[in-house]
Structures are given as C-alpha cells and as structure tokens.
Amino acid sequence: MSRLTESPARVRRSPEHTPLGRPHPERSHEERLHFERPHFDYAHFAQGHLGSRLTKALRLPRPAPLRRYSSDTLIDGVVLIDGYAEAVVAARMRDNLGALGIPLADAPPEPPGVSSLAAVIVDMTSITEPHHLETMRAIIAPALRCLAPCGRVIAIVRPPQEASTVAMAAARRGVDGAIRSLAKELEAGTTANTVEIADMADGAAESVIRFLLSGRSAYVSGQLIRVGAPVGPLTPPLDWTTPLAQCVAVVTGAASGIGEATARTLARDGAVVVCVDVPAREAELALLSTEIGGSALTLDITDPHAGARIAAHCREHHGGLDIVTHVAGTKADGPLSDLDLARWRTVMEVNLTSVLRMNDALIPAIREGGHVVFVSSTTGLAGNRGQANYAASKAGVIAMTSALAGQDSVRAKQVTVNAVAPGYIATTMTADTPVLAREVGKFLNSLHQAGLPTDVAEVISWLCWPETRGVNGETIRVCGQLLTGA
Numbered sequence: 001m002s003r004l005t006e007s008p009a010r011v012r013r014s015p016e017h018t019p020l021g022r023p024h025p026e027r028s029h030e031e032r033l034h035f036e037r038p039h040f041d042y043a044h045f046a047q048g049h050l051g052s053r054l055t056k057a058l059r060l061p062r063p064a065p066l067r068r069y070s071s072d073t074l075i076d077g078v079v080l081i082d083g084y085a086e087a088v089v090a091a092r093m094r095d096n097l098g099a100l101g102i103p104l105a106d107a108p109p110e111p112p113g114v115s116s117l118a119a120v121i122v123d124m125t126s127i128t129e130p131h132h133l134e135t136m137r138a139i140i141a142p143a144l145r146c147l148a149p150c151g152r153v154i155a156i157v158r159p160p161q162e163a164s165t166v167a168m169a170a171a172r173r174g175v176d177g178a179i180r181s182l183a184k185e186l187e188a189g190t191t192a193n194t195v196e197i198a199d200m201a202d203g204a205a206e207s208v209i210r211f212l213l214s215g216r217s218a219y220v221s222g223q224l225i226r227v228g229a230p231v232g233p234l235t236p237p238l239d240w241t242t243p244l245a246q247c248v249a250v251v252t253g254a255a256s257g258i259g260e261a262t263a264r265t266l267a268r269d270g271a272v273v274v275c276v277d278v279p280a281r282e283a284e285l286a287l288l289s290t291e292i293g294g295s296a297l298t299l300d301i302t303d304p305h306a307g308a309r310i311a312a313h314c315r316e317h318h319g320g321l322d323i324v325t326h327v328a329g330t331k332a333d334g335p336l337s338d339l340d341l342a343r344w345r346t347v348m349e350v351n352l353t354s355v356l357r358m359n360d361a362l363i364p365a366i367r368e369g370g371h372v373v374f375v376s377s378t379t380g381l382a383g384n385r386g387q388a389n390y391a392a393s394k395a396g397v398i399a400m401t402s403a404l405a406g407q408d409s410v411r412a413k414q415v416t417v418n419a420v421a422p423g424y425i426a427t428t429m430t431a432d433t434p435v436l437a438r439e440v441g442k443f444l445n446s447l448h449q450a451g452l453p454t455d456v457a458e459v460i461s462w463l464c465w466p467e468t469r470g471v472n473g474e475t476i477r478v479c480g481q482l483l484t485g486a
C-alpha cells in the first residue's frame with residue numbers, strides 16, 4: 001500500500017484498502033483475498049440449514065451467495081428483452097446476445113412463478129411522456145415472478161438533459177427512480193441497474209450490457225451508468241475472456257486487498273501487470289508478480305519522483321503503458337474537532353495529492369487509447385462520521401476524475417478516465433470491528449452483505465476494456481446499493 005507516516009499510531013488503512021496480511025504459501029490466492037472468517041458471521045449463518053430456517057421464520061434478511069465471474073458463460077438462462085414503441089436498442093441487444101447463443105424471450109414464460117428467466121432488459125429509450133412508464137411496470141412486474149436467483153434487471157433510457165420537452169425529461173428520469181427503488185425490493189442476489197445511453201451512442205452500449213449481465217457486476221446495484229460518445233474507436237477484443245490482451249497495466253497498492261485483487265483480475269483478463277507497493281511489502285509483491293506473470297516495483301507513492309519512476313519502469317521493462325489504476329490509499333479517522341494536522345495531511349497526501357502529482361508523469365506516458373481508473377469511496381459521495389479528511393480526499397478523487405476526463409490533452413490521446421467508489425468491502429479491518437457494528441454495517445445495502453475485493457477489481461477491469469469507451473468521467477459505485485447516501 002501507499003506510505004503511512006510512522007509517528008501517528010492511529011493512522012490506519014481504509015476498509016477498501018486494508019491489507020489482508022502476509023500471504024500463506026499453503027493457501028490459494030483466492031483464499032488469501034478473503035479475510036479469515038470471524039467467530040460469528042451473519043451471512044454465513046443465514047446460508048446454513050438452521051440459520052435459513054430461523055431467518056425465514058423471523059423474517060430476517062437472508063443474504064444470498066452472489067453469482068460472481070466465470071469464464072464459462074456470460075449468463076446462464078433466458079434473457080427477456082422488451083421495451084416501449086420502437087425500442088431500437090433492444091433490437092440491437094437481441095442481435096448481439098442471439099449471436100452468442102443466449103436464449104431470448106419477449107414475454108415472461110408460463111406458468112408464472114417458474115424460475116426460468118436469468119435477466120430482463122427493458123428499452124425505454126422512446127418514451128416521451130410520464131404515462132409511458134407504465135410499459136416498464138407491465139414488462140418487469142410479471143417477469144420478477146420468473147427470475148432465477150442472482151438475476152439481472154436492466155433498464156435502458158436516454159439522458160434527461162437531451163430531452164426535447166419537459167415532460168420527456170421527467171419521464172426519462174422516472175426510469176432511474178423506479179429502478180433504484182426496485183433494486184431495494186429484490187432478493188436472492190438479484191440486481192437492478194439503469195443504463196443511460198446518449199443519442200448516437202448505441203454502439204458503445206454492448207460492453208455495459210455484457211458487464212451488467214455477467215457475474216462481474218455481482219455487487220453493483222441501483223446504479224445509473226451513463227454511456228456517451230465513445231472516446232476513440234470501439235475495438236471488440238479477439239477473445240472476450242481476455243479483453244486486455246497486449247495491454248500493460250500499473251496497479252498501485254498491489255501487495256494486498258483491492259490492489260492485489262485488481263492485479264490478479266487484470267492479469268486474468270490478459271494484461272501484463274506492473275505491481276507497485278512500498279518497499280516493506282517487497283516479498284508479497286515479488287510473489288504476486290511472479291504468480292501473475294508481471295513485474296514488481298517498490299516505491300513510496302508520495303515520493304515526488306514516483307510517477308516518473310513508474311513510467312520509466314513500464315517503458316524499460318514492457319515497452320510502454322496502457323492502463324493506470326490508482327488503488328493505494330489510507331485513512332486516519334477521528335472527529336474533526338480532534339483531528340490533528342499530521343493525520344489530516346497524511347490522508348490528503350496519500351489519497352489525493354500524490355495521485356495528482358503522479359498523473360503529471362503517468363498521463364503523458366500512457367499510449368493512445370489507454371485508460372485511467374481511480375479508487376474513491378462512497379464516503380466521498382455521502383460523507384461518514386469521523387472521516388472528514390478521508391471524505392475530503394475521496395471527494396477530491398471524484399472531481400479529479402471528471403475534470404481529467406474532460407481535458408483536451410487527455411481526450412486527444414483517446415484516454416478514458418473513470419473511478420470506482422467501494423462501499424462496505426470485507427477486509428481484516430472490518431473483521432476487527434465489534435460484531436454488532438460489523439453485522440449491522442453489512443445490512444446497510446440492498447444485498448445485505450459485505451462486498452469482496454474482487455467485486456471492486458471486476459469493475460476496474462471492465463472500465464479498462466477497449467469496448468468500454470462510452471463510459472468516461474464517471475464514478476461507479478461498488479456498494480451493493482447502500483440504503484443511505486448516494
């Protein structure tokens with residue numbers, strides 16, 4: 001991870017970035033990405049035989065095992081595709097998914113209640129009046145009775161700001177409101193999201209639909225994903241299982257936690273990964289880079305020359321740089337009234353200032369058509385008690401994302417810039433939280449469970465696909481749809 005000052009003993013890494021301890025040779029890498037289970041874990045208990053019966057009798061939330069990434073299939077089951085009026089995007093989706101051999105339907109199966117649908121896609125791009133929203137209800141409501149566990153609901157709409165009338169803008173925004181509410185009603189690991197596609201950007205939507213249908217989006221729900229004009233040409237990968245083939249990617253904070261998961265996921269998806277972390281994590285970094293076929297670079301990201309050193313390493317060892325993911329981060333919590341200057345500066349320097357400084361060297365080094373992904377936090381969107389410094393740094397990351405994405409020099413290189421905002425992610429630090437606070441914290445999202453580092457890593461990797469060029473300047477929440485805040 002990034003540098004932590006030695007003097008303040010209270011400085012701790014954030015839940016999204018907490019290391020999971022030194023790797024154990026006898027464990028698989030997947031096991032090392034998970035924190036060791038505490039003495040009591042409600043989700044584990046609720047999924048057992050006794051816990052399932054008890055939670056059902058008491059009408060308590062029952063977290064479902066989530067469908068995560070598998071290279072075997074995009075989605076297993078029938079996808080219902082329908083929409084209002086012309087539904088031109090739905091027609092395109094039928095062609096794309098049909099070509100993949102995915103079974104399609106335009107109406108729920110009979111009899112109702114049979115769990116035979118894997119997903120529902122509703123195209124509302126042609127609505128012009130609020131009463132047209134009834135079509136969405138008429139399509140989705142009966143389909144919900146047929147959705148299998150870990151199903152997907154996706155609504156597609158045009159941006160309200162592009163509407164030609166006030167009524168049209170209101171109707172378009174209504175789609176997002178309905179889907180966000182639906183996402184809070186769904187059970188059994190099912191998610192619901194809205195895709196907002198700008199006029200003339202339909203061709204850039206395929207990677208978004210692929211992502212939302214797949215297990216990669218397991219912990220993304222209640223999200224509005226905006227798709228605009230592609231930043232550069234769309235180039236479908238030769239093999240969708242390795243969409244990042246021939247790319248060189250940098251991951252800071254790679255020795256543990258989300259950083260390690262990101263390095264492994266990018267490598268799985270075909271990239272050569274440069275794993276960056278502090279010298280104290282050299283052993284873990286060397287082991288990781290060897291396992292994934294990348295290279296290791298130890299440095300302190302707060303060093304003024306860190307960005308230049310990373311760029312030089314990529315150029316000398318790999319011939320260039322295509323992807324930069326800033327994962328390293330830290331926190332030093334406390335009420336603002338008690339927050340001393342040292343703790344404030346530490347968090348701001350690691351989470352924001354050093355990233356701005358590294359960008360000055362790394363952005364010019366990225367090859368044309370590359371990608372930059374920052375890690376923010378839902379705390380940066382909604383705030384959190386005792387985290388004023390952390391929230392300030394992560395809110396700054398969000399603003400940096402949109403500002404950088406709009407710079408002429410960045411767009412001229414056809415580089416996309418996005419961020420992810422993790423919510424409650426399972427790490428050793430959250431495992432150390434008192435049991436009651438920890439378990440209650442897991443329920444504060446629609447999926448009633450903590451996410452895993454791999455959930456964040458999947459979103460980061462997707463944002464780096466060559467086909468994800470229509471998503472730019474966005475912050476994607478990876479939080480299971482927190483019930484409060486953004």
